Amino acid sequence: MEQHVLAVSNLVVKYGEKVAVSGLSFTIGPGEIYGLLGPNGAGKTSTIRAILGLVNFTGDVDLLGQGRPRGTLLNMIGAVLETPALLETLTVKEFLELVASVRRFNDVKRIEALVHAFELEQYMGTYIASLSQGNKQKVAIVSALMHRPKLLILDEPFNALDVKSARVFKEIIANHKRDGGAVLFSTHIMEIAEKLCDRIGIIDRGKMVVEGTTAQIMEQVHAGSLEDAFLKAIHAEEEIKELTEAL
Amino acid sequence: MKGVARALADELIYQGYTVSRASGFRPVSVQSAIRNSRVNKLLSAVVSSALIALYMFLYYESAAGQLRLRVSPVAVAIVVFAWSGFSVVMMLTMAIYSLQGTGYIRDFIYTLPFESWEVERVSIMSVFSIIDLQLYAMVALALLSLFIFRSALIFFSIVFGLETAILVFEALSRVMSRRRLDLKSAVRSRLVVSVIPLIYVLIFVLIQPFSQISPAGVAGELIPLLDFALTGSPVATASSLVWIIVTGYVAIRLFKSTALSFFTISHEALVVPVKERGWRITGPTFAMLQTDIRQVFRSNLAGMFLAPLLLAAIVLFQLHGVQAGELRFVAVAYGIELALLSALPAYSIYMAEMRGALAIRIMPLSRARLALPKIVIAILSYYIFEGALIVALLIRGAGILYILPLILGSLGPAASVLLVSIIFEKTIMSGGALSMPVSMLALLLELIVVALPFAFYFAALLLGLGAIYASLFELVISAMELALLYYIVSSYERG
Structure with a gap:
């Protein structure tokens, strides 16, 4: 039996009385890109934060059969969060040096190649605080990719990226998959999800509504495209009609 | 409007x-x-x-x-x-x-x-x-x-x-x-x-x-x-x-x-004229130590590093007025003050870490390892402050027994860093900053952790155990505090 890279079962995340994620379960295998789709506030980011141990939760999260990704196990993950998680008072070079040092990764050529691929050379001596949103996102991407993690966790990773960098990143994700790496991918952009993801889980109000390959999902909800399937799955089609008619 | x-x-x-x-x-x-x-x-x-x-x-x-x-x-x-x-x-x-x-x-x-x-x-x-x-x-x-x-x-x-x-x-x-x-x-x-x-x-x-x-x-x-x-x-x-x-x-x-x-406050909108240099990739603890210090000195919290220095200078100044007969008790009393001050820089590092806490928490670092550079800074600060006091005491003619409790007292401030670490983690996981009541509680607990070993030193002296045993007693109590808090930090499962 092939071992999973990530297995999430019965995940529950609460913020006080509010339940953000309610009994969510899914697995991601090696060489698989799993897309987590859902409307705003569906619980995608909370799920990702729980996996990374950034919020308290109940349920199980297992990384490569070794338990919850904590401490040194986090070295098997590269994460790009919705808001780039960076230390703003460091320069780009200082931050990348810190990440490499903490990850005990000293393949400088790899880091330089990534810096070059995302055109960050000219910003190496710039404080992260004064970078544009797109460049901050690139720094977060380089720091997530540098150590060749087994699992990439990407929350809206194409936010603010320019077209060239987005293409470079898509190629890198494809190579990562080809090399047996797994990806948990959260996005609002259906076209990207359709092109990149092997399997998709659509969540709404913290619960899994439908899961499978794009074709399976479209078949399950009788829709002609992923966008239609998504809207049907979250019961938004009728609502959209009513809303637009009222305008 | x-x-x-x-x-x-x-x-x-x-x-x-x-x-x-x-x-x-x-x-x-x-x-x-x-x-x-x-x-x-x-x-x-x-x-x-x-x-x-x-x-x-x-x-x-x-x-x-x-x-x-x-x-x-x-x-x-x-x-x-x-x-x-x-x-x-x-x-x-x-x-x-x-x-x-x-x-x-x-x-x-x-x-x-x-x-x-x-x-x-x-x-x-x-x-x-x-x-x-x-x-x-x-x-x-x-x-x-x-x-x-x-x-x-x-x-x-x-x-x-x-x-x-x-x-x-x-x-x-x-x-x-x-x-x-x-x-x-x-x-x-x-x-x-x-x-x-x-x-x-x-x-x-x-x-x-x-x-x-x-x-x-x-x-x-x-x-x-x-x-x-x-x-x-x-x-x-x-x-x-x-x-x-x-x-x-x-x-x-x-x-x-x-x-x-x-509403238009910039944040060091600055390009640092970086000299061409190779990559400096070190061990995790040293890298975090370097980052902690950089973060503090690039924030408003640098003052919390300077404040203990100023206060230490005042304590040393006040020492001149102490009578020779009171020197033993005064030495330890000032020693406690300086020990408390030595915990401040580490505390300020945790405050500075509030910015970018997310970035650090997705790195493969346990909470204990995150605390380690701060402990190093607390111990270094302790010996810088106490070192100055020890020199001042030696100049006043104090014997080795007077300074023994100061030499052995560094584990208390180290333990207080772990205490701050626990409070800090609990606070950020619940998404709040250290509010005034929590800060005051943290400070009070820190004070107890730092002062408790010294209190045992005094108690042992009053029981007539002698300065060497009293100092050893102090060392054992601070080591126990450190071990207990380290255990809590290590066993605390995030998520």
């Missing part, structure tokens, strides 16, 4: 409390975070007003001969001046630092259909709302003092304290909103930002020497507030009034532009 200003003020107070924009952590319960941020503001106003009211009471009772204690007017003037300003500066700086590097409020204001005068008005009203409770409470106390107790000293002290605090804030705001283009200028600006709030800390520490100032000399006639406190003469009253009017005028004039710049 009032509604917008109120909403912006709430957002500023909320950000000052949670730092959620800077840290990336969401509060578990936004409702309770909002409530707590308001309570925090209310508490600041209540604590500072209560302290001023207490000093006011002591002063008038002393002046009326109701107390045996003689309360120096100069000391009262300085304490009231400092407290009335301190809470205002703290509330404003909390809000301003939480906004560093985020222009979202400015962007929001400029997307509203406001004329430029309306933008100015909204900015002024919202910044004013951050400190309104403090101002109302202080002004009420000032008027109470003037009309009920018929004395101008407290009135002058409060009003001058508030005006100066607003000027201090305006200076901080101006320094921070400069677009710094070169490294030297950036370092200078950071230094100014770090040192200015220290003035208040110094004032509190130096109350004793201040209260002994005699009326002779230039202070008697010219220094604002002190002149009135010292002489109470018509010339001094006039001089204080002139100072208050001029300072008040300047503070009010500058408030408008400061309120506007409040």
Whole structure:
């Protein structure tokens, strides 16, 4: 039996009385890109934060059969969060040096190649605080990719990226998959999800509504495209009609 | 417009409390975070007003001969001046630092259909709302003092304290909103930002020497507030009034532009002229140590590194006046003070870590490893401070037994770092910043952890165990504290 890279079962995340994620379960295998789709506030980011141990939760999260990704196990993950998680008072070079040092990764050529691929050379001596949103996102991407993690966790990773960098990143994700790496991918952009993801889980109000390959999902909800399937799955089609008619 | 200003003020107070924009952590319960941020503001106003009211009471009772204690007017003037300003500066700086590097409020204001005068008005009203409770409470106390107790000293002290605090804030705001283009200028600006709030800390520490100032000399006639406190003469009253009017005028004039710049605070918008150098990839602990120090010295918290140094210098200065016979107990008493101070830099590093806490927490670092560089800094600080005290004691002719408890006392401050680590982790996981009650609790617990081994040292001495056994007792207790807290830190499962 092939071992999973990530297995999430019965995940529950609460913020006080509010339940953000309610009994969510899914697995991601090696060489698989799993897309987590859902409307705003569906619980995608909370799920990702729980996996990374950034919020308290109940349920199980297992990384490569070794338990919850904590401490040194986090070295098997590269994460790009919705808001780039960076230390703003460091320069780009200082931050990348810190990440490499903490990850005990000293393949400088790899880091330089990534810096070059995302055109960050000219910003190496710039404080992260004064970078544009797109460049901050690139720094977060380089720091997530540098150590060749087994699992990439990407929350809206194409936010603010320019077209060239987005293409470079898509190629890198494809190579990562080809090399047996797994990806948990959260996005609002259906076209990207359709092109990149092997399997998709659509969540709404913290619960899994439908899961499978794009074709399976479209078949399950009788829709002609992923966008239609998504809207049907979250019961938004009728609502959209009513809303637009009222305008 | 009032509604917008109120909403912006709430957002500023909320950000000052949670730092959620800077840290990336969401509060578990936004409702309770909002409530707590308001309570925090209310508490600041209540604590500072209560302290001023207490000093006011002591002063008038002393002046009326109701107390045996003689309360120096100069000391009262300085304490009231400092407290009335301190809470205002703290509330404003909390809000301003939480906004560093985020222009979202400015962007929001400029997307509203406001004329430029309306933008100015909204900015002024919202910044004013951050400190309104403090101002109302202080002004009420000032008027109470003037009309009920018929004395101008407290009135002058409060009003001058508030005006100066607003000027201090305006200076901080101006320094921070400069677009710094070169490294030297950036370092200078950071230094100014770090040192200015220290003035208040110094004032509190130096109350004793201040209260002994005699009326002779230039202070008697010219220094604002002190002149009135010292002489109470018509010339001094006039001089204080002139100072208050001029300072008040300047503070009010500058408030408008400061309120506007409040929303456009840049964050070291600077390109560092990096020398061509290779990559410096080290071990995780050293890399974190380097990052911790960089983060602190690039933030307003650098002052928390400088404050212990200043206070340590004062302790060493005071040692000169100690009688030889009291040296043993005084040595350890000062040793405890310096041990407490040595825990401050580590505490400030955790505060600095609040910014970018998310980035650090997705790295493969256990909480114990995250605490390690801070422990190293606490131990280094301890030996720097205690080392200076030990040298001073040796010069005074103290023997090795006097300094043994100081040499063996570093594990207490190290343990206190782990305690702060536990409180810090619990706080950020629930999405809040260290509010005033939590900070005070943290400080109290820290004090206990650092002082407990020394308390056992004294207890052992009183039981007649001798200095060597007492010192060993102290060492064992601090080692037990360290082991227990390390166990808690290591076993605490995130998520």
